[in-house]
Amino acid sequence: GESVGLHLPTLSVQEGDNSIINCAYSNSASDYFIWYKQESGKGPQFIIDIRSNMDKRQGQRVTVLLNKTVKHLSLQIAATQPGDSAVYFCAEKGSNDYKLSFGAGTTVTVRA
Amino acid sequence: DAGVIQSPRHEVTEMGQEVTLRCKPISGHNSLFWYRQTMMRGLELLIYFNNNVPIDDSGMPEDRFSAKMPNASFSTLKIQPSEPRDSAVYFCASRGGSADTQYFGPGTRLTVL
Numbered sequence: 254g255e256s257v258g259l260h261l262p263t264l265s266v267q268e269g270d271n272s273i274i275n276c277a278y279s280n281s282a283s284d285y286f287i288w289y290k291q292e293s294g295k296g297p298q299f300i301i302d303i304r305s306n307m308d309k310r311q312g313q314r315v316t317v318l319l320n321k322t323v324k325h326l327s328l329q330i331a332a333t334q335p336g337d338s339a340v341y342f343c344a345e346k347g348s349n350d351y352k353l354s355f356g357a358g359t360t361v362t363v364r365a
Numbered sequence: 366d367a368g369v370i371q372s373p374r375h376e377v378t379e380m381g382q383e384v385t386l387r388c389k390p391i392s393g394h395n396s397l398f399w400y401r402q403t404m405m406r407g408l409e410l411l412i413y414f415n416n417n418v419p420i421d422d423s424g425m426p427e428d429r430f431s432a433k434m435p436n437a438s439f440s441t442l443k444i445q446p447s448e449p450r451d452s453a454v455y456f457c458a459s460r461g462g463s464a465d466t467q468y469f470g471p472g473t474r475l476t477v478l
Contacts, residue, residue, distance in 0.1 A: 295471055353467060
C-alpha cells in the first residue's frame with residue numbers, strides 16, 4: 254500500500270553544519286506534511302508543517318521543502334547543535350483523512 | 366499550556382494483570398489519538414476519538430485492548446489481560462478543531478513481564 258518512508262535511517266553531522274533529512278511519500282492525494290522530533294524517552298515534538306499548496310516553509314533554524322513532482326519532503330536544520338540529536342519523523346495526511354502516516358524515522362547524531 | 370498529560374510514565378506489570386493508561390488532552394482539543402510505538406513496528410495508531418466518540422478503532426490489536434473517553438478532558442486505554450508482547454511505549458496525542466497538527470504526550474513505557 255501507499256506509505257511514507259525515509260531515505261536514510263541514520264545521519265551523523267558535525268556541530269555547526271547544516272543537516273538535511275529526506276523523506277519520500279507515495280500518496281499523491283496527501284495535502285499536509287509534518288515533521289516531528291523525538292528525543293530519547295520523550296514523545297514526538299512538533300517541529301514544522303507544510304501544506305501541499307506551498308513548496309517551502311521556514312521556522313526557527315528549520316526549513317521544510319516539498320517537491321510534489323517527485324513526492325519528496327525534506328527538513329533542513331541550520332547550524333546543527335548537540336540538542337538537535339534525536340529521531341526525526343516525517344508524516345503525511347490525505348485531504349479527507351484524519352490519520353497521520355508516519356515514516357520509519359531518521360536518527361540524527363551531532364558530533365562535537 | 367501544559368500540553369498533553371499522560372500517566373503513569375512507566376508501568377511494570379506481570380502477564381495477566383490489568384493495565385490502565387491515562388491521558389488528558391490539551392484543553393480545547395476535540396480529537397484524541399492513542400498510539401503504540403515499538404522498534405519493530407514504529408508508531409501505530411490504535412484508536413481515534415472525535416468529540417469523545419470513538420471514530421476508528423481498527424488499530425486496536427485485539428479484544429484485550431479497550432479505550433474510553435468519558436469526557437473531553439480524559440481518556441483511558443486498558444489492556445486486560447496484559448501480555449509480554451504488549452510491552453511498548455504508548456502515546457496519546459490531541460488535535461484541536463479543524464487543525465491537522467497532532468500534539469503528543471510524553472508517553473507511558475509499559476513493560477509486561
